[in-house]
Amino acid sequence: MPLAVYILGLGIFTQGTSEFMLSGLLPNIAHDLGVSIPDAGLLISAFAIGMVFGAPLLAVATLSWPRRTALVTLQAVFIAAHVAGALAPGYGLLFATRVISALAYAGFWGVAVATAVALVPANAKGKAVAIVASGLTLATIVGVPAGTVLSQFAGWRAAFWAVAALTLLSLICSVLAISAGHGATEEPRTIRAELRAMARPQLWLSYALTAFTFGAVIVTFSYMASLLTDVTNLSEGWVPGLLALFGVGGLLGMSIGGKAAETYPIRTLVLGTGVLVAASVLLAVLAENTAVTIVLVFVLGFAGYITNPILQARVFGIAPGAPTLVGATNTSAFNVGNTLAPALGGIAISAGFGYASIAWVGAALGTVALFGALWAGHLQYRTLRTSSVVAKGTAQEEDRATTHA
Known part of the structure; x- marks a missing residue:
């Protein structure tokens, strides 16, 4: 695996740390800037929304750039925004820096994945994507704490x-x-060519799978600390360790998912979402049991992230003619799940169903993803069967022509 792929993973690690670290900084930020905790929480929403819209917009804006130029420029903007955020005298400027940071980070995600895929042969694309995406998992294990x-x-x-x-x-x-020899220069790419390559129904099914699958795990993760302290009755001292355990499960899942992405993608996707649904249901029912909850936290991380490399790599196989835009749009799909799923969890909690209800929300989202994965497998099987019939018919015609000759 080229060193550059690991460097791209490092970039995701450093910027991904910023994506999630605010959950542990909100009380200090609110006190320092004189705002309420809910207002400080909007800084997280601002980042997520910036990610949703920033990925495709920045992918289009940098499409004609050499990939190294795009990667370096986007990181430079991200750095500048964080320096401004560190110096921000008030809430308004800090909010603006979070939006700018998200736009730059979203653009980096799209270009980084496209670059990693371009650097390796076809049978290693899933593993390359897993290495890049594992930077985000490491951010949750190491960077955020x-x-x-x-x-x-x-x-x-x-x-x-x-x-x-x-x-x-x-x-x-x-x-x-x-x-320059590592993908800094490529064949010219145009917006029209990439948009044309994206006009495939299976691609948009894959985006829906991305949003529902990631949403199914992130809704539980978002309220995990409250669930552990209020339902499982663990002390706050347990929370960092269990969040890290979730991340360890996610890292293991990413590793296995990266290897399975090229060999058994649909099977692994179905298995991962199935286990995710089962683990969510068990957590909703048995969250008061400490030992079971600890195990399920690990399983949720594993099942939630084993599908990640497959969801990342699959879109490149469906639409190889749009290497930058398909990856960037998939990043938006991840963040649609990251934005809407916690909101649904919040609605369930506000309705008085308690923190355990977020696991039911995760199970519902995961069930939709599971049916979507089964449908994707059906479509893939039908396509392969049609191709096989056409190939067989062509071979028979050639045999007949040879016989008559």
Whole structure:
């Protein structure tokens, strides 16, 4: 695997840390800037919405750029936004920096995945995508807890400075590792050609699968801390360790999913969503049982992320003529799930169903994803069967022609 693929994963790690670290910084930010916790929470929504719209917009805006230029530029904008955020005197400017950061990060995601896929042969694309995407899983295991601890000792602004410094390191590594011979120059790409390649119904089914599958796991993860303390009755000291356990499960799932993406993609997708639904139902019913809950936290991370490399790599196989835009739109699909699913969980909690209800929401979303995965498998089987019949018919005609000759 080329070193550049791991460097791209490093970029996702540094920026992904910023995506999720605010959950541990909200009290400090709210107190420092004189706003309520819900208002501070809007900073998370701003980032997610920026990711949804930023991925395709930035992919189109940088389509004609060499990929190394796009990657470095987007990281530079991300760094500048975090420096401005660390220095922000008020809530308004900080909110604006979160939107800008999300736009840059979303663009980086799309270009990074397209670059990784271009750097490896066809039988290694799933593994390359898994390595890049694992940067986000590492961010949840290492980056987010570290940012929370740093903010407790040095303030929330220190966490922003740390992310900016780490992203600068990633930028330097990108300049050194992604040379002209590593995909910095490619065949010319145009918006029209990429849009034409995206006009495939199966591609949009895959985007729906991405949104529902990721939403099914992220809705539970978003309220995991409250579920653990209020329903399972664990102390707050347990929360960081169990969130890290979730991340370990996710990392293992990503590793296995990366290997399965090229060999058994649909089977793994169906199995992963099936286990995700089962684990969500069990958590909803048995969340008061500490031992069972601990196991299910790991299983949710594993099942939720084993599908990630497949969902990332599959779109490139469906629409190979749009290597940048299909990946960027898939990033938007992930963030549609990341935005809407927690909102649905919040509605369930506000309706008085309790924190365990978020697992039922996850199970419902996962069930939709499961049926979608089965339908995708049916369509793939039908396509392969049709191709086989056509090929067989062509071979028979050639045999008859040879016989008559």
